[in-house]
Amino acid sequence: MKKQTKDHLVFWLFLAPALISFVVVVIIPFFMGLYYSMTDWTAVADSTPVWVGLENYKSMFSDFAFKYSFIRTFLFSVLSVISINLVALTFAFLVTREIRFKNFYRAGFFIPNLIGGLVLGYIWQFIFKSVVPSIGALLGIDFIENLLLLADPNLTLFGLIFAFTWQYAGYIMMIYVAALLNVPQELLEASEIDGANFWQKLISITIPMIAQAFTITSFLTLVSSFKQYDIIVALTNGGPTDLYQGQVVNSSELLAMHIYNVAFKYNNMAEGQARAIIFFLVLSVVSIAQVYYNKKKEVEM
Amino acid sequence: MKKSLALLLVLMLVGAMFAGCAGKTEEAKEVVIYQNKVEIGEQLTAFAAAYTEETGVKVTIKTSGGDSPYAEALKAEFQSDRQPDIFVIEGMGGYNTWADKLGTFEGDEWIDLTALEFVVDGKVIGFPVAVEAWGMAYNVDLLNKAGIDPATLTSQAGYKAAFEKIESMKAELGVDSAVAMAAGPDMRWVTGLHNFNGYLSAGLPYGDTTVIDKLNNGEADMDRLTQYADWVELLFQYADKSVLLTGNYDAQVGQFATGKSVFIHQGNWIDPWLISNGVTFPMAFAPHASVAGEFDSIFIGAPSFYVLNKDSASTQEAKDFLNYMATNEKGHAYMVNEAKMVPAFTNVTLTPDAPLSADVAKWVASGKAYTWLQNDMPDGFGMNTLGPLYESFAKGDIDKQTFIDQVAAKIAENK
Numbered sequence: 001m002k003k004q005t006k007d008h009l010v011f012w013l014f015l016a017p018a019l020i021s022f023v024v025v026v027i028i029p030f031f032m033g034l035y036y037s038m039t040d041w042t043a044v045a046d047s048t049p050v051w052v053g054l055e056n057y058k059s060m061f062s063d064f065a066f067k068y069s070f071i072r073t074f075l076f077s078v079l080s081v082i083s084i085n086l087v088a089l090t091f092a093f094l095v096t097r098e099i100r101f102k103n104f105y106r107a108g109f110f111i112p113n114l115i116g117g118l119v120l121g122y123i124w125q126f127i128f129k130s131v132v133p134s135i136g137a138l139l140g141i142d143f144i145e146n147l148l149l150l151a152d153p154n155l156t157l158f159g160l161i162f163a164f165t166w167q168y169a170g171y172i173m174m175i176y177v178a179a180l181l182n183v184p185q186e187l188l189e190a191s192e193i194d195g196a197n198f199w200q201k202l203i204s205i206t207i208p209m210i211a212q213a214f215t216i217t218s219f220l221t222l223v224s225s226f227k228q229y230d231i232i233v234a235l236t237n238g239g240p241t242d243l244y245q246g247q248v249v250n251s252s253e254l255l256a257m258h259i260y261n262v263a264f265k266y267n268n269m270a271e272g273q274a275r276a277i278i279f280f281l282v283l284s285v286v287s288i289a290q291v292y293y294n295k296k297k298e299v300e301m
Numbered sequence: 302m303k304k305s306l307a308l309l310l311v312l313m314l315v316g317a318m319f320a321g322c323a324g325k326t327e328e329a330k331e332v333v334i335y336q337n338k339v340e341i342g343e344q345l346t347a348f349a350a351a352y353t354e355e356t357g358v359k360v361t362i363k364t365s366g367g368d369s370p371y372a373e374a375l376k377a378e379f380q381s382d383r384q385p386d387i388f389v390i391e392g393m394g395g396y397n398t399w400a401d402k403l404g405t406f407e408g409d410e411w412i413d414l415t416a417l418e419f420v421v422d423g424k425v426i427g428f429p430v431a432v433e434a435w436g437m438a439y440n441v442d443l444l445n446k447a448g449i450d451p452a453t454l455t456s457q458a459g460y461k462a463a464f465e466k467i468e469s470m471k472a473e474l475g476v477d478s479a480v481a482m483a484a485g486p487d488m489r490w491v492t493g494l495h496n497f498n499g500y501l502s503a504g505l506p507y508g509d510t511t512v513i514d515k516l517n518n519g520e521a522d523m524d525r526l527t528q529y530a531d532w533v534e535l536l537f538q539y540a541d542k543s544v545l546l547t548g549n550y551d552a553q554v555g556q557f558a559t560g561k562s563v564f565i566h567q568g569n570w571i572d573p574w575l576i577s578n579g580v581t582f583p584m585a586f587a588p589h590a591s592v593a594g595e596f597d598s599i600f601i602g603a604p605s606f607y608v609l610n611k612d613s614a615s616t617q618e619a620k621d622f623l624n625y626m627a628t629n630e631k632g633h634a635y636m637v638n639e640a641k642m643v644p645a646f647t648n649v650t651l652t653p654d655a656p657l658s659a660d661v662a663k664w665v666a667s668g669k670a671y672t673w674l675q676n677d678m679p680d681g682f683g684m685n686t687l688g689p690l691y692e693s694f695a696k697g698d699i700d701k702q703t704f705i706d707q708v709a710a711k712i713a714e715n716k
Contacts, residue, residue: 043376044398131548149547151485151696239486240691241698248693248707250486264373266681267398284636 035241037274042267049270056274066275068249073226074156076254080161080225085217087169092176106177110170113191121234122164125150128235150235153242153251158292160252163231168224172217177211207299215294223292226283227257255279326716330615331359332622335378335385335390337366337605338430340573341660344639346668348632352625372398386613387623388440389430389605392676396421409620411627417645419606427606428623431642434661434670435568436586436599442561443474444541454587455595457532463537467563481562482540483553484695489688496536496599497683498689499591500529501674508703513674519716520706521709528592530705534568537695545695568600572655573641585660599664602673603645679715686711 037056039049060066091109095102112120128149134145151154196204232238238253238261253261255270259279263272320479336345337642342364349360363385365374369593372395375388379402389454390396396403406425421425444451447467453459466601467479482617484492501513511524537545541562544552557565558580564587565571588596609619609706627646628631636644637651643658664670687708 009455014473042398044379044401129543129552133543148543148547237486238691239692241692241696243693243698248688248689248699261681261685266372266679267372267686 024244026282031252033273034268034277035048037277039270040120041241041270045224056271060275060278064247065249066170066258067209069253069255072251073255074230075224076157076161077222080164080168081218081221083161084169084172084221087165088217091169091173096177096180099203109173113169113171116168119232120163120167121231123157125235128159151240152242156236156240158251159231160235164228165173167231168221172221175213175217176210179210183209201220211298215291215298219287223283223287227256229252229260232257315431321654330618331361332387332615332619333361333363334387335363335365335375335382336370337389339364339366339454341399341640341642344635347450349636349638351631352622358622360622369706384610384614385618387607388610389652390427390608391605393679394676396426403609404554404613404616406609406620409577409624411624414627417603429603429607431599431603431636432645432661432665433568433570433604433643434586434601434664435597436588438565438567438584438586438657440557440560440563441583441585443476447563451585451587454596455590456595457590458588459533462536463533475560476563477556477561478541479563480536481553481556481565482536482545483548484537484545484691485547485549486692487549489684491593492579492691493683493688496533496566497687498675499532499589500525500664502600502672503589504594504596505671507670507672509672510552513677516678516712517715519713522699522713523709525592526705526708530701533590533691533694534701536549542683566653569643569655569657569661574653583656585655585658585663598669598671600673601661601670603659604673628683682715
């Protein structure tokens with residue numbers, strides 16, 4: 001055997017397990033899904049799907065609930081990305097300063113991330129439904145006592161963002177902490193000698209130096225808020241209803257949940273699959289654009 | 302040389318990985334039941350074990366349900382290599398999904414012992430798991446204290462008078478509202494399915510499907526719908542706002558159980574909840590006054606049916622097991638005393654000791670029943686399409702006329 005062919009063989013052999021698993025669990029199902037999205041498949045064993053072409057895609061764009069869900073998802077994602085990154089960055093600044101128990105705080109902020117989304121959703125549901133009114137009663141404020149937070153569409157959206165931030169900010173904070181610790185101290189010291197104040201240091205040195213972290217954190221938060229499902233199911237179950245252009249809509253039924261409902265509640269597997277494909281395309285475009293844009297902002301040392 | 306040996310080893314390992322999935326052995330006859338009631342899972346497993354001891358046929362119970370969706374899990378179960386021999390469907394919706402997979406019962410002893418078997422085109426398809434019923438359950442003590450005769454609760458006018466009286470005596474009775482009603486996002490089965498079933502069947506002879514046939518053809522009965530909206534409005538008006546809008550199952554049943562409401566819009570399935578929370582006051586059912594007119598019956602039906610997998614290798618064993626449950630005293634004891642269900646079979650002499658189930662047994666015996674049709678609507682229609690409309694109506698986002706129009710519009714989409 002020639003050295004080169006042998007190297008090739010070893011190369012492919014070591015690649016094989018990962019490659020095979022990837023093809024079997026990602027690539028093949030993806031193309032099967034693409035096929036099923038153009039049929040009337042219902043997932044019942046032994047039934048043969050009938051080819052319907054682009055019918056499922058057409059019906060999707062005339063579906064009011066889908067359009068509404070799309071708008072709501074964008075709104076939720078934008079607000080969560082901002083909220084999570086702001087909170088995470090603030091925490092990261094706090095725990096990288098010279099304070100006592102900083103490791104304790106780091107662990108504390110990170111712990112909500114270890115709680116599963118469903119559990120967390122139920123906890124916050126309890127807080128919004130029972131704890132908030134009790135606090136209102138305790139303080140003697142009728143408005144808070146009688147506040148049905150989860151019956152108001154906008155308050156519910158903020159409640160969701162709050163719960164999601166609470167869960168995810170600690171994780172993002174860890175990435176910022178790592179980035180902040182890598183900012184060269186001599187640069188900061190030099191600027192201090194030149195008389196820079198806190199904001200000038202932050203904007204001209206720290207932020208550009210941690211731009212790489214921004215790329216990662218924006219990507220992670222964007223993708224996971226777009227795909228958010230478990231917290232919503234447990235916290236609001238898609239409700240409360242809202243009126244939008246005269247139609248009754250589920251205000252917190254974001255895309256992932258909407259797709260699930262179409263596929264399983266209405267038993268329209270193929271239609272749900274078609275929506276999932278569009279979801280995938282939109283998410284890919286958005287996240288690739290975001291990474292491309294952020295990459296341009298990074299500075300090389 | 303060494304390298305090729307290593308290569309060989311790696312190849313063997315990979316081979317072993319795949320071989321692990323392939324091994325299959327012939328087993329003795331076994332009946333696998335895939336069922337959806339978490340609350341009876343343990344009891345059914347114990348009963349199956351006793352059955353195995355007596356007959357030698359192995360019966361395995363698999364349970365999925367409660368918060369994990371059964372219909373979805375069942376599909377996954379069918380994609381696996383061991384399909385269940387007996388599984389559960391809920392009325393026509395389930396039948397339409399699974400029609401190609403269902404076997405039929407013929408000549409089984411239990412068929413003559415019930416009127417609630419699931420029949421399609423003259424073929425017996427499903428074994429009724431249990432009888433369940435709902436109406437307006439009331440707290441007998443509180444109703445007496447308010448001086449209301451349950452015999453007057455037969456029409457919307459009767460209910461209105463009763464609710465008004467309770468409303469005026471709120472402090473005296475110690476209640477938050479007359480009715481414990483829920484219409485929030487978690488409770489759309491109460492509004493979109495159970496309450497809406499009043500529109501479909503209240504006041505009609507048992508088994509009458511004229512209204513739902515029209516609904517499935519995209520046609521709404523506007524008179525009936527208008528009268529029905531009055532009933533919905535009445536219930537919402539005399540319900541506690543926080544339970545109505547954001548309450549979950551615990552909040553709704555809890556309001557009734559703690560004596561904070563006189564009525565609850567639920568069925569006898571709340572018995573286990575009441576018993577495990579130590580509720581002891583007497584209670585009974587009154588009819589729903591869903592549309593105009595007088596009513597004397599509650600909604601009684603079998604919510605789910607055991608059905609046979611046509612491709613099962615142990616069909617006879619599966620049939621024998623179900624027949625044993627319906628005809629043997631041990632089966633009766635399991636259904637009534639262990640699983641706390643109301644059996645659908647006339648040969649059962651045991652009475653349930655749970656308060657609402659005992660009342661249901663009385664209604665069953667007197668033959669006063671309206672049909673369950675809520676599961677015969679298109680998939681997702683009741684809960685996902687109609688449910689949100691109730692919630693908006695309850696919140697006051699839409700008024701009664703808009704509610705009627707929107708429900709009619711959604712029905713028209715079924716065409």
